[in-house]
Amino acid sequence: MPSNKKIGFIGAGSMAEALIKGILNSGIFLPNQIYISDIKAERLDLLKDKYQVIIAKDNFELLKNVDYIIMAVKPKVIPVVLKELEEDIDQSQKIFSIAAGVTTKMIKEYLSSNNTVVRLMPNTPALIGEGAIAYTVGSDFEAEDKELVEEIFSSVGNVVEVEEDLMDAVTGLSGSGPAYIYLIIEALADAGVNVGLSRDNALELALQTIIGSAKMVLELEKHPAQLKDMVTSPGGTTITGLKILEEKGVRSAFYSAIEAATLKSKELRGEE
């Protein structure tokens, strides 16, 4: 059932678009309940054309019209925008920030207010309703705020609540994660072409292998190592391939990549 509230996106870039598309597909908000503002007119025109959402002429006009504000600008722009809105924000308006690294405490300080602030980390598959979304509510929240977050964001994927000090880890794993997986898909397809498959067949086989394997973990509720063992015949092809992946350090590359991305998330707010 559609909400009777209005939601506004400050920043109409790629993540805002993914969320808008997912939210509209779910029907929880209608196009005339979604406002967008951006400093780039071409982004506003594009999203209005594609999704029939309402363009606010600036961040102030958006603020005047909405109940929920999604901060979807880059982390370094967050203080600039919040300082602009500080005077005019109403206590009843709820702030949802998806900016990497920016804490709920920082947002309250920039606004000099006690508005409800939720920090979220979605990922781009929200565009097709398959997002992985983590959130934390910070301090001064009401019980129904959690229900609200679950209601809005479960329309675009799976939602988990975490402690705020784990939000950077979420950013390193699932926020950035789609890019790691696209890299793997591309690498598998290239590797298939290298051993003689057509590009189309290699991509289709690589993709379905990833989808099927992920679904097996989900549906069979078995540890991935058990499922790996099911594929791996003694002295066979799979163990031969796995040995090379271990020798090349694929597992440890993921440890390092996610650790580095987690640190980068902290750096975005000036820590580390």
Ligand SMILES: NC(=O)C1=CN([C@@H]2O[C@H](COP(=O)(O)OP(=O)(O)OC[C@H]3O[C@@H](n4cnc5c(N)ncnc54)[C@H](O)[C@@H]3O)[C@@H](O)[C@H]2O)C=CC1
């Ligand atoms: N792209 C991703 O996969 C994810 C991004 N995020 C977070 O989402 C936020 C947005 O990221 P993207 O959409 O990737 O960036 P983006 O660069 O595509 O979008 C940001 C938009 O903000 C606009 N903007 C800049 N200054 C503004 C201002 N003063 N007022 C209004 N709009 C302004 C820009 O013109 C741009 O269209 C970032 O904080 C990022 O950390 C979070 C999860 C995943």
Ligand SMILES: O=C(O)[C@@H]1CCC=N1
């Ligand atoms: O790369 C970034 O900084 C953003 C945050 C998570 C995904 N993209």
